[in-house]
Amino acid sequence: MKNRLTQKLKKIVHYLVLLFFTYIFIFPLFFMIVSSLKGDEMQIIKDMSSLKAFIPYGEINFQNYIDVFERLDIARFLFNSVFITGVTISIGVIFNSMLAFALARMEFRFKKIILFAILALIIVPIESILIPMLLIVNKMDIINTYTVQIIPFVADAFSIFLFYQSFLDLPKALDEAAIVDGASYFKIYWKVALPLSKPVIVTALILNGLARWGDLIWPLMVTRGETYRPLTVAMQQFFTLRPIMWGDVFAFSVIITVPVLIMYLLFQKQFKESVASTGVKG
Amino acid sequence: MKHITKQEKEAWILSAPAILILILFLVIPFVSAFMFSFTNRMLIMGPDMDLKFIGFSNYGKLLTDPEFYNALKNNFVFAIVVVPVQTSLALLLAVLINHKMKGMNFFRTIFFSPVVITMVVVATIWALLFNPTASGYLNVMLSKMSFGLIKPLSWHHSADSSMLSIIILSIWQGVGFQMIIILAGLQYIPKELYEAAKIDGANKIEQFFYVTIPNLKNTLMFVIITTTIFAFKLFTQVMILTEGGPQGSTKTLVFLLYKEGFTKMKVGYASAIAVVFFVIVLGISLIQRKIMKED
Numbered sequence: 001m002k003n004r005l006t007q008k009l010k011k012i013v014h015y016l017v018l019l020f021f022t023y024i025f026i027f028p029l030f031f032m033i034v035s036s037l038k039g040d041e042m043q044i045i046k047d048m049s050s051l052k053a054f055i056p057y058g059e060i061n062f063q064n065y066i067d068v069f070e071r072l073d074i075a076r077f078l079f080n081s082v083f084i085t086g087v088t089i090s091i092g093v094i095f096n097s098m099l100a101f102a103l104a105r106m107e108f109r110f111k112k113i114i115l116f117a118i119l120a121l122i123i124v125p126i127e128s129i130l131i132p133m134l135l136i137v138n139k140m141d142i143i144n145t146y147t148v149q150i151i152p153f154v155a156d157a158f159s160i161f162l163f164y165q166s167f168l169d170l171p172k173a174l175d176e177a178a179i180v181d182g183a184s185y186f187k188i189y190w191k192v193a194l195p196l197s198k199p200v201i202v203t204a205l206i207l208n209g210l211a212r213w214g215d216l217i218w219p220l221m222v223t224r225g226e227t228y229r230p231l232t233v234a235m236q237q238f239f240t241l242r243p244i245m246w247g248d249v250f251a252f253s254v255i256i257t258v259p260v261l262i263m264y265l266l267f268q269k270q271f272k273e274s275v276a277s278t279g280v281k282g
Numbered sequence: 283m284k285h286i287t288k289q290e291k292e293a294w295i296l297s298a299p300a301i302l303i304l305i306l307f308l309v310i311p312f313v314s315a316f317m318f319s320f321t322n323r324m325l326i327m328g329p330d331m332d333l334k335f336i337g338f339s340n341y342g343k344l345l346t347d348p349e350f351y352n353a354l355k356n357n358f359v360f361a362i363v364v365v366p367v368q369t370s371l372a373l374l375l376a377v378l379i380n381h382k383m384k385g386m387n388f389f390r391t392i393f394f395s396p397v398v399i400t401m402v403v404v405a406t407i408w409a410l411l412f413n414p415t416a417s418g419y420l421n422v423m424l425s426k427m428s429f430g431l432i433k434p435l436s437w438h439h440s441a442d443s444s445m446l447s448i449i450i451l452s453i454w455q456g457v458g459f460q461m462i463i464i465l466a467g468l469q470y471i472p473k474e475l476y477e478a479a480k481i482d483g484a485n486k487i488e489q490f491f492y493v494t495i496p497n498l499k500n501t502l503m504f505v506i507i508t509t510t511i512f513a514f515k516l517f518t519q520v521m522i523l524t525e526g527g528p529q530g531s532t533k534t535l536v537f538l539l540y541k542e543g544f545t546k547m548k549v550g551y552a553s554a555i556a557v558v559f560f561v562i563v564l565g566i567s568l569i570q571r572k573i574m575k576e577d
């Protein structure tokens with residue numbers, strides 16, 4: 001009897017701790033959304049000293065959103081971010097998996113060296129090569145374009161590594177049968193290997209998607225003016241304007257956050273599996 | 283004459299796009315960074331300037347630059363706090379969730395959600411939560427929870443607490459990522475080990491230290507190393523929240539590299555910073571490989 005009571009008590013404490021952390025992780029998001037709906041700038045600041053910060057009351061409307069759309073070309077920035085991220089990760093999946101397939105399933109000269117080089121390149125942080133990259137794109141005369149924000153990030157050593165591992169695991173008999181039937185390696189790659197690697201495709205899309213969507217430093221260096229500017233740079237510039245209009249800032253934040261948040265809620269399982277797969281290799 | 287087989291030809295066609303891009307945007311810049319670090323290269327070379335080999339003088343300048351030591355110190359302070367705190371918190375969250383109870387999926391979804399929120403946004407939300415007045419949200423909450431013991435902080439507005447602000451929002455955003463990795467590691471531990479420990483009379487805490495931790499060693503090592511590397515890449519939240527200030531208290535290596543190479547256009551000097559930065563990251567990665575191999 002007593003044992004069951006302590007069991008129950010333990011469970012309650014367990015849930016209370018979880019709820020405490022739920023509050024920690026959710027209140028800034030809640031705060032952002034609720035504040036973005038408050039039309040009165042003063043009220044946002046005043047409400048901060050209490051839990052009123054989380055209660056949508058007073059002047060509730062979409063005025064902040066209307067303001068942001070009027071002050072900035074948000075639709076353009078949103079399109080730029082979606083376009084740059086979408087194109088980069090889609091071409092990336094194709095190019096990276098193509099190379100990985102050749103490395104995993106085919107015989108050709110320098111294969112070992114290339115494989116070794118790719119594994120070594122995983123360690124190189126993009127931050128350490130930003131400045132020479134800038135010089136190269138400057139020479140190529142592609143500063144302030146979509147291209148400069150897409151091409152350098154299409155090939156990704158870690159994605160190649162993930163695809164390589166996945167292709168290695170496919171049974172050899174698969175291509176032997178296809179070769180006997182007269183299929184080319186292109187066909188095996190496209191019709192057999194790629195469709196069997198859906199989990200890796202999703203992982204590559206998600207991990208690179210999050211990185212591209214959130215990148216600030218590269219677009220900061222290679223975009224001028226508004227035409228090709230992504231959301232992150234637009235937000236950074238907007239945030240430096242004084243005085244800060246918090247309602248507008250939060251409306252803008254919601255606009256950046258919602259597309260990714262929806263994707264996350266729809267594909268939760270895939271998001272978590274992608275992240276988990278970065279750790280398994282160790 | 284060497285004959286190129288059909289297979290070889292196809293392999294090169296499949297490999298070429300990714301290899302070309304990797305060479306152009308990874309290998310060449312990487313080699314250039316080393317070379318530029320020995321030159322006086324500027325982003326835009328004026329008509330009266332010659333590109334010169336200047337030996338180690340960029341490195342010499344770097345080693346006497348207080349800004350560089352300051353940035354290095356800031357990165358270390360950030361890493362020394364964030365790595366243990368974030369890893370332990372991620373472990374705690376993972377252990378809390380790794381139960382067959384109702385609602386665990388819900389909690390996991392919530393704890394992970396900051397990871398999908400762009401750092402730019404995270405930093406702006408926290409900028410207001412870190413309101414430096416006594417009526418700022420965090421100041422009020424901390425004061426209430428400590429019964430008035432914790433006095434209002436100036437957060438990112440003062441040099442004393444600016445790094446703390448960056449640390450808090452970084453952990454808040456990143457801990458869910460590590461939690462998921464650790465959770466995956468926990469699920470690999472065979473249930474029988476716990477059963478055996480129970481039979482031997484181990485309580486929950488003993489089970490944690492004698493079963494969970496040893497079996498999680500590789501996963502934890504991985505988490506610690508990746509978090510350390512992330513700590514040295516610190517940039518976005520600094521750019522948004524403090525722009526390196528106040529009084530340089532949040533300037534980091536990557537921030538310095540950005541300022542010197544891009545804003546001041548000193549490519550040679552920035553390349554020297556990049557090389558040092560790379561050597562640090564490489565060092566951390568090599569330590570990881572060594573520790574992992576010993577198992």
